[in-house]
Amino acid sequence: MATTTDEAVAGWLATYAAADANVAWLLCDRHDPRAVAFTFVEPDLSSRDLTYGELAEASRRLATGLAGLGVRRGDRVPVLMGKRPELVVTMLALWRLGAVQVPLFTAFQVGAIQTRVDGAKARLVLTEPSQRAKLDTLAGIDVLQTGPEFDDLVTNSPPLAESVAVGGDGAMLQLYTSGTTGKPKGVVVPVRALAAFHCYLHYDLDVRADDVFWNAADPGWAYGIYYGIVGPLAAGRRNLLLNAGFSAESTVGLLRRFGVTNFAAAPTVYRALSKSGLVDGGIALRRASSAGEPLTPDVVSWAREAFGIEVRDHYGQTELGMLIGNHWNDEIAAPLKDSSMGQPLPGYAAGIVDGQIAIEAASSLFWFAGYHEDAGRTAERFTADKRWYLTADTGRVDEDGYFFFTARDDDVILAAGYRIGPFDVESVLITHPAVLDVAVVGRPDPAGVRGEQVEAFVVLAPEIPPSDALAAELTALVRDQYSRHAYPRAVHFIDALPKTPSGKVQRYLLRQR
Structure with a gap:
C-alpha cells in the first residue's frame, strides 16, 4: 500500500521532532558508514569522496577537541569556510556537543561578520586560511583555522563517546536574514525543521537514491545549508560540493564530468548558462530546480530546449525553508503555469492575507518560533490572532491553487x-x-x-x-x-x-x- 503525503509527513515528524532527537545520529550515525555523504570537487574538477564512516570518525574526534576549547551545549559557534570537507566535519562535531552552528558566507567582509558574531554572542569562530585575516579585528574571539592545529585535534583527540541529544525543539543552526531596517535578524533552526527539509528534498526536488545530485547554492546561506548539506544528510543522499566560485564553464564541466541527474541552483545560474552558448549536449538531467528569486518563463523555455526538461521554480524563506513549489515527485507533480511558484508543499497550508503570501502557523511542518531575542520583529511576522505567518512578499493565488509572486513588501x-x-x-x-x-x-x-x-x-x-x-x-x-x-x-x-x-x-x- 502506497504511503500518502500525510503519512510521510507524520513519519518524518515522529523521527525529527522526538524529545530524544539526536542530530549526529539523525544526520550521520544511522547511515551506512560505507555510503558516500559528499563528493568534494575542486576547480580543476578533481574530486574526493567523504563517506559517512569517515565523517562520523572525524567529527567525533573534533568534538572532543572542541569540548577541550570550551564549546558546550547551546553555544553559538560561527563557521566561516568554503565547501570543503572540514566544513561538514565541523558542523557534525558541533552538533555532537549540542552546540549551534552559525553559518558565515565567505564573501562577507569584516562588517557583516562582526554583526553576526556579536548577535550570536560567540566566543569561538572556525575558519580556513583564506578567510583568517577577516577575523583579526574581532575583539574577544578565539579562532581555530583549518591546518595543523585543526588536523591535530582530529587526529589526536579520542572520539567523543556519546553525542548530546537536544530533542526536536533544540536548536541546531542560527542563520541571519536582513530586512530594510535594523540589524540582521537571527533565525534559530530547531532539529524538528529536518522534517521540513527532508520533505522538500523528497517531494519538490525528487532526489532519489540513484541520482547524482548537485545543489550549487553556497552553504553560507539558507538554501545551500538547508538543502545542500543538512537535507541530503537527513535523507542519506549524496550531494556534490564545488569548492569554487560560479562560472558557466565550470558548471557545464561539472554537470558533464559527474553525470549530474538532479540539479538545483538560483535563476541567475540558469540565465548565465543560457547566455553562455556552452550547453550543447552531454548533459542528462532528470530534474532541474530553481530557488532564490522568481523564475522567468524564458529560462523555462530555454531549459526545455537545452536540457530536454523544464526548470521548476520553488519559493521559500530563511525563516521557513522551502514551502511552495512546482513539485517534481511524480506522486504530486502538476503541470507548470507560466510565472507561478507552484503549490504548497505537503505539510503546509498557505493563503493570501492582506495581500501577502501567508503560511498557516498550525501547519504540521511549520517550525519558525521567532527571531532570536527580538520579540518586536517576531510579532510583525504574525497576524494578531497568531494564525498566519506573513512572508512580507505580496502575491496572489488562482482558482487552481497556484501561487504567483508579485513584489517584496519589505524591499529586500x-x-x-x-x-x-x-x-x-x-x-x-x-x-x-x-x-x-x-x-x-x-x-x-x-x-x-x-x-x-x-x-x-x-x-x-x-x-x-x-x-x-x-x-x-x-x-x-x-x-x-x-x-x-x-x-x-x-x-x-x-x-x-x-x-x-x-x-x-x-x-x-x-x-x-
Whole structure:
C-alpha cells in the first residue's frame, strides 16, 4: 500500500521532532558508514569522496577537541569556510556537543561578520586560511583555522563517546536574514525543521537514491545549508560540493564530468548558462530546480530546449525553508503555469492575507518560533490572532491553487539568488565622510543575469562634488568592508531622498527613476 503525503509527513515528524532527537545520529550515525555523504570537487574538477564512516570518525574526534576549547551545549559557534570537507566535519562535531552552528558566507567582509558574531554572542569562530585575516579585528574571539592545529585535534583527540541529544525543539543552526531596517535578524533552526527539509528534498526536488545530485547554492546561506548539506544528510543522499566560485564553464564541466541527474541552483545560474552558448549536449538531467528569486518563463523555455526538461521554480524563506513549489515527485507533480511558484508543499497550508503570501502557523511542518531575542520583529511576522505567518512578499493565488509572486513588501533585494538587506549596505555607505544621506534599492539587472542589482542613491555633503571616482570609492567601500556580493553596481548622486512626512524613504520612487 502506497504511503500518502500525510503519512510521510507524520513519519518524518515522529523521527525529527522526538524529545530524544539526536542530530549526529539523525544526520550521520544511522547511515551506512560505507555510503558516500559528499563528493568534494575542486576547480580543476578533481574530486574526493567523504563517506559517512569517515565523517562520523572525524567529527567525533573534533568534538572532543572542541569540548577541550570550551564549546558546550547551546553555544553559538560561527563557521566561516568554503565547501570543503572540514566544513561538514565541523558542523557534525558541533552538533555532537549540542552546540549551534552559525553559518558565515565567505564573501562577507569584516562588517557583516562582526554583526553576526556579536548577535550570536560567540566566543569561538572556525575558519580556513583564506578567510583568517577577516577575523583579526574581532575583539574577544578565539579562532581555530583549518591546518595543523585543526588536523591535530582530529587526529589526536579520542572520539567523543556519546553525542548530546537536544530533542526536536533544540536548536541546531542560527542563520541571519536582513530586512530594510535594523540589524540582521537571527533565525534559530530547531532539529524538528529536518522534517521540513527532508520533505522538500523528497517531494519538490525528487532526489532519489540513484541520482547524482548537485545543489550549487553556497552553504553560507539558507538554501545551500538547508538543502545542500543538512537535507541530503537527513535523507542519506549524496550531494556534490564545488569548492569554487560560479562560472558557466565550470558548471557545464561539472554537470558533464559527474553525470549530474538532479540539479538545483538560483535563476541567475540558469540565465548565465543560457547566455553562455556552452550547453550543447552531454548533459542528462532528470530534474532541474530553481530557488532564490522568481523564475522567468524564458529560462523555462530555454531549459526545455537545452536540457530536454523544464526548470521548476520553488519559493521559500530563511525563516521557513522551502514551502511552495512546482513539485517534481511524480506522486504530486502538476503541470507548470507560466510565472507561478507552484503549490504548497505537503505539510503546509498557505493563503493570501492582506495581500501577502501567508503560511498557516498550525501547519504540521511549520517550525519558525521567532527571531532570536527580538520579540518586536517576531510579532510583525504574525497576524494578531497568531494564525498566519506573513512572508512580507505580496502575491496572489488562482482558482487552481497556484501561487504567483508579485513584489517584496519589505524591499529586500534579490540579486543572483542572495537576499540583501538595504540597511546593511546603507550602514556602510553612510560612514563615508562625503555621504550626507543614502538609500539602497534593487532594480532589474540590465544584463538580465543577476535578477536584480544593488543600486545606491547618495546625497552628498554640500561641499562635495559628484564624480565617477567618488562613485567607485563608495562601491569599493561596500565591497571591501561588507561583502563582495552586496556592493552597489550603480551609484546615483541626487539632491535629496524622497521621503514621507514621517521621514521614511519612499524606495518605490527610487526604483522607478
